Amino acid sequence: MAFADTRPRLLAWALAVLFAAGAPAAWTPASAAPASPAQAVTREQVNAAAERVRADPNMPGTKTEKKLRFKDRDEEEDEPEKKTDSLDWLRDFVRSIADGARWLVWALGALALAWLAVRIHRWVKVRAVGARPGKEALPSHVGSLDIRPETLPDDIGQAAAALWQRGQQRQALSLLYRGALSRLVHLHGVPVRAASTEGECVALSATRLAPAPQAFFVRLVDAWQLAAYGGRLPATAQVLAVCAEFDAHLSVAAATGAAAGSPAGTPGEVPA
Template structure:
């Protein structure tokens, strides 16, 4: 810096006329300064160039950065849509499997019910309860037997007829090995109070005659014969 000042002073001295004893004027100073500025080592204008990032480069980099994440965004959207479709498919398959399973369950249940529904017995203990083995008017036929003096046959006909009507007309689940007491309980479960009470009276008269060797009085026996077709009709009411 000191050498530069010395050069500047020398230039001013050279630029001034030697005959002047007075201080230089402003114009003379400016002229000397202009000479100094023209010298390449003492200043002057220089043209320099520098590299700068243009805005387009920044935008380009931003676009490249954003495009590098586009595949991830697209992948996320695709996975979301795929998951939704898979959920719909899974739901439809679940409903289809449920319907198929329900149908099979109903078929199996129906088959089991048919398998459990055994055919009605033809005999209960040793008594024949087939409808074709009995007269159509059971009460009237039993009354004739009683009046003819065949008391035990009359009571047997009433009891066999009652069992046949309960099984075939009223769907009471009496089986071949059912006892008198079991038949009464089954009748109470399926029949109304009047019918079940009548059947209980009939069974009582039958048991008294068979196991107790005691016959009911004539009025009681004939009342059973008369009320038979009223309470135990051939077709269920």
């Protein structure tokens, strides 16, 4: 876009008009008489003529013209830079979020590895303690069953037989299984854990018991599982036989005999 100022042309035109008006008087042939001072053009007349020319409505004023031209390459390169600069904050914000998310993922991964390492360490420690039975590793419960000796009667077989004859069959079988687990843990040193199942208890007892006490414990577990999971009660004769043989296979004397390498006893007999 270009602007053209015509003020110099207006002034030239005014001078031309004055010259045309005063020329006949100012310029005469050489033979003519010189012009008088009254006929000379003064500065005031020139200014007055210029004002009249400016006031003429037919004279043009300032003219504005519009022209098409090619844009310089520098100007074209400036505009994308401005647009790019205006999005710098958004780019920086997205980059910050991405960096933060990456660090968060690394932190969560590190925590997961640390948690896994702690769990593995505890599991190895529990396995090691279970393999070396001691007072500090003895469980007080196996599942929901309390196997602490102080919570059990002195003569477990006789107490279970009394419950069975009073019609409390499930309580009688539970007492037999609880008592057997308590004897295995506290007398025979079987590494039973709090979460051990019946099958695991049978497998663990096989490493510590003699064949006769092991066979007795398998019979007892079968009777307990039949009632607890099968919904059926074993025969009364079978249960009363287990009650009568309880101390013969799982008593202190039986544990001492097994440790000394002597037979643990036969059903119905209590080792001396």
